[in-house]
Amino acid sequence: MRRIVFEKRESMSRRASTLVPIISLLASLLLGGLLLAISGANPFVTYYEMFRGAFGTWNRFTETLVKAIPLMLTGLSVAIAFKMRFWNIGAEGQLTLGGVAAAGVALFWAQSLPGWTLLPLALLAGCVAGALWAGIPAVLKAYLSVDETLTTLMLNYVAILYSEHLYYVAWRAPGYNSGTATFTEAAWLPRITGRVHAGIYLAIILAVVLWFVFKRTRWGFELQIIGENPTAARYLGINIAQNVVLAILLSGAISGLAGATEVLGLARRLQQGLSVGYGYTAIIVAWMAQLNPLAIIGVAILMASLLVGGDQIQMRMGLPAAMGLVLQGLILIPMLAGMIFMEYRLRIIDPHTTGMEVEA
Amino acid sequence: MNDNPPPVLEMRNIVKRFPGVLANDHVNLKLHPGEVLALLGENGAGKSTLMNVLVGLYRPEEGEVYARGEQVDIGSPNDAAALGIGMVHQNFKLVPTMTVAENVILGMNGLPFRPNMDEIVECIREIARHYNMPVDPKAYIWQLSVGEQQRVEILKLIYRGAEILILDEPTAVLTPQEARDLNRVLQVMIDEGKSAIFITHKMDEVMAFSDRVCVLQHGRVVATKYTAETNPQELATLMVGREVLFRLDKAPSQPGDPMLEMRDVHAKNNKGLPALQGISFTIRRGEVLGIAGVAGNGQRELAEVVTGLRPVTQGHIQIEGQERTNRQPLDFIKAGVSHIPADRIGMGAVGNMPVSDNISMKGYRQSPMAEKGILRPRQMLRFAREMIKRFEIATPTPATRIKFLSGGNIQKAILAREIDACKGLLVAVYPSRGLDVGATEAVRRRILEQREQGRAVLLISEDLDELFSVADRIAVLYEGRVMGVVPAEEASIDQLGLMMAGSPAEEIDVPTARVMEEV
Incomplete structure (x- = not known):
């Protein structure tokens, strides 16, 4: 009798690690197509409209980039944490507080600081706020083994509700229902084209820097060892607690920067709409990119195109914009299921020709 | 003790292979009713594998198992339980957030949809009293000491009607006092005609607990003796003695x-x-x-x-x-100080990282492999190549993840790193x-x-x-x-x-x- 066995590969397949994300994307489009067909829309037309909506004209493409910037930054942020097996799902809260801190500097220090220092200080304040917000769960995890999935998630609500308090009540500009006053121009993050702001440069530079840190620095090497095998790390003399805290501070700082660039580059004031779920989508971005900082840039653009394309089909075809979100979610399932093929393979064995049974 | 009662359990010519290892090599084993059999051997001698065959966790490649004279096919722990065979594993299989009574019945077949817990608790109390194993059936597992948790595992087996108990290194986790208590419990069970096999690598336990002892070495039975006719020194020699x-x-x-x-x-x-x-x-x-x-x-x-x-x-x-x-x-x-650890894969190496990185994991802190915190991959690779050659490490390439090498080559890579740094x-x-x-x-x-x-x-x-x-x-x-x-x-x-x-x-x-x- 022939059998199909599932066995470990002898070496990691490079082909599988590039094919799996692509096949997952196709599989999710297929699943999404079924959903579209059930709800009465022609999947091909819908996908075409979504593509046109995200990439059809230069203007639309810039809007896709605008949404890709926070995804790039938060994607990089969670990738650092995930490399350490630290499940930071608090990027959303770190982003929100980063935006709040940047807004605070732009609003209240505008008079007392020389104009040219305002923007860098506001960005820095965003990083610091994000880092501190991530630092709480990091210290709790490193020194007291408190589970970080719960703490990072719950701190999101604290941060988001606090930001609402600020723009609805404490910092609300007179004459508005909500939102602060617009910042002075010195605090604006310059725009490159359309609404695409200089945050995109920061994201790309950071991606390259992080790639270098992980591939080519002693610290990155130590972080990789900690993430892969903490017991070995301790045996090799690496200080685990201290390095985990440092890495998570960096992770939080990058999410905080994402919030700061959103506030300083797009709305130019603190208002509703800062927290729209980038910090959660970032988890999908990081996994699809297999935690590779350079790949995160491309994957973030792809994910952003699903968001923008989703908006477009709502306007043009009367379908819910949530379709884009549904597709995003659908990508992760085949992706996670498919990742197993990077380390395992299916093999058909014929017991008449082989004496040894292979254990899966 | 009667010298020739029919064995309650017999294993004949059991062979179990794992990739590259012969864990059990034509093992023969007999267990008589009312007997405690010690299974003695070093780590990796094949003791646990043999017992896992008996409780249906592993399928042997060759050999037969007989229970009460009849050939049986044990394909799962449920089959084993039906034959009255139960095992207390080294790592207990208990749910910490549930009570003793709940753990005892967890996973049992044939329970009503809503079991009568009062009855079950009373029954467990009765068994506990009978065997002099003080345990509160309503206590939660997380509240219990390791020794008490072991008692729950034993209670579980008795409650389910086990006649043959297998204990995997039962005293490894116990204090001396708890070990003496365990011995007393076993004695009561033996007096009632139940039998037990216990896995150990401690000679004094063999002497204190068992009626007979079976010594395993490299998957083979090297001796079976009546405990009364042997001594710790002879057992130690049997266990470790090997040809030069x-x-x-x-x-x-x-x-x-x-x-x-x-x-x-x-x-x-x-x-x-x-x-x-x-x-x-x-x-x-x-x-x-x-x-x-x-x-x-x-x-x-x-x-x-x-x-x-x-x-x-x-x-x-x-x-x-x-x-x-x-x-x-x-x-x-x-x-x-350099250290070649006992646990090569768990501590000595990072399985998912390349052989070359693993070899450099001590030298990466200094020049020439790093300058001012920046790694120099070419130097790391050169060093790894040199070590691979000098220590004759068989690897397809230096970039191969180390977990894909054989145990001997992983050990050579660790040796290369540690000796160079020593x-x-x-x-x-x-x-x-x-x-x-x-x-x-x-x-x-x-x-x-x-x-x-x-x-x-x-x-x-x-x-x-x-x-x-x-x-x-x-x-x-x-x-x-x-x-x-x-x-x-x-x-x-x-x-x-x-x-x-x-x-x-x-x-x-x-x-x-x-x-x-x-x-």
């Missing part, structure tokens, strides 16, 4: 300055029980001190203490005259365990090379042949104490076997035994 593989040429030792000095060192194991109880010895440069003993007598803790991985609760550790007690692992590394003291724990003859010889030669280059070596091994051929002096560890230190060329297997069973060297009346006074 090869002899290494060894120049006479020329000890130099003291490298490692341990003075009255105490430490606890992971369960918080005392593991080292006053260890004192000195190792000089150019000298190999071997540590013999049955696993679980403090070897692991000793290795971790001299590498900074485990805190010392009392006493002092000095390296080259410098106080290093309770310093960080990195301080020990910087002091020139400046004063090499701590080697079971360095050739599980390796084939060729790799074993290579590993031992490298260790001797270190001695000739004036480094001190602490060699912890279960393999007496290894200790005789590599060590200059052999210390025997028993229950966290040094039973004595003897020069390797004067030591005999009999004498070491006796010390491994807990007799201090002073009490052994062997003409060749000369106890060295410690400096």
Whole structure:
């Protein structure tokens, strides 16, 4: 009798690690197509409209980039944490507080600081706020083994509700229902084209820097060892607690920067709409990119195109914009299921020709 | 005891293979009613594998199992339970957030949709009283001590009607008092005609608990004896004695300055029980001190203490005259201590990273592999290539993830890294365990090379042949104490076997035994 066995590969397949994300994307489009067909829309037309909506004209493409910037930054942020097996799902809260801190500097220090220092200080304040917000769960995890999935998630609500308090009540500009006053121009993050702001440069530079840190620095090497095998790390003399805290501070700082660039580059004031779920989508971005900082840039653009394309089909075809979100979610399932093929393979064995049974 | 009752259980010619390992090699085993059988052997001798075959967790490639005279096919733990066979595993299978009673019935077949818990609790109380095993059926598992949790595992088996109990190293987690309690419980069960098999590598337990003992070595039964007709020394010899593989040429030792000095060192194991109880010895440069003993007598803790991985609760550790007690692992590394750990995959290597990275994991801190915190991959690769050649590591490429190499080659890679980084003291724990003859010889030669280059070596091994051929002096560890230190060329297997069973060297009346006074 022939059998199909599932066995470990002898070496990691490079082909599988590039094919799996692509096949997952196709599989999710297929699943999404079924959903579209059930709800009465022609999947091909819908996908075409979504593509046109995200990439059809230069203007639309810039809007896709605008949404890709926070995804790039938060994607990089969670990738650092995930490399350490630290499940930071608090990027959303770190982003929100980063935006709040940047807004605070732009609003209240505008008079007392020389104009040219305002923007860098506001960005820095965003990083610091994000880092501190991530630092709480990091210290709790490193020194007291408190589970970080719960703490990072719950701190999101604290941060988001606090930001609402600020723009609805404490910092609300007179004459508005909500939102602060617009910042002075010195605090604006310059725009490159359309609404695409200089945050995109920061994201790309950071991606390259992080790639270098992980591939080519002693610290990155130590972080990789900690993430892969903490017991070995301790045996090799690496200080685990201290390095985990440092890495998570960096992770939080990058999410905080994402919030700061959103506030300083797009709305130019603190208002509703800062927290729209980038910090959660970032988890999908990081996994699809297999935690590779350079790949995160491309994957973030792809994910952003699903968001923008989703908006477009709502306007043009009367379908819910949530379709884009549904597709995003659908990508992760085949992706996670498919990742197993990077380390395992299916093999058909014929017991008449082989004496040894292979254990899966 | 009746010499010829029909066996309640019999295993015939059991063969179980794992990739590259013959775990059970035509094993024959009989268990009579009302009998406690001890299964004795070193780590990796195939004891647990054999018992896992019996409870249906593994399928043997060859051989038959007979229960009460009839051939049976045990395909799952449920099949085993139906035959009255139950096993208490080393790691308990209990749900901490549920009560004792709930754990006892969890997973049982044929329970009503809503079991009558009051009845079950009463029944468990009755069993507990009968066997004198005080346990509150309504207590939660997380509230119980390890000893109490073990009682729950045993209760579970009795409640389900087990007639044959298999206990996998039952006393490894118990205090001496709890071990005596367990012995009493077993005695009651035996008096009722139940039988038990227990897996152990401790001779004194065999003597205290069992009626018969079956000694396994490398997957084969090497002896079956009535406990009353044997003694710990004979058992130790049966367990570790093996044919000599090869002899290494060894120049006479020329000890130099003291490298490692341990003075009255105490430490606890992971369960918080005392593991080292006053260890004192000195190792000089150019000298190999071997540590013999049955696993679980403090070897692991000793290795971790001299590498900074485990805190010392009392006493002092000095390296080259410098106080290093309770310093960080990195301080020990910087002091020139290298460590070949017992757990190669779990501690010694990072499976998902390339062979070259693994070889560089000690040297990456300094030039030439790193400059100002920036790694120099080309230098790392060059170093790895050199080591792969020098230590004859068989790997497809330096970029292959190390977990895809064989055990022997992983060990050679660890050896390469640690020996290159070693400046004063090499701590080697079971360095050739599980390796084939060729790799074993290579590993031992490298260790001797270190001695000739004036480094001190602490060699912890279960393999007496290894200790005789590599060590200059052999210390025997028993229950966290040094039973004595003897020069390797004067030591005999009999004498070491006796010390491994807990007799201090002073009490052994062997003409060749000369106890060295410690400096």
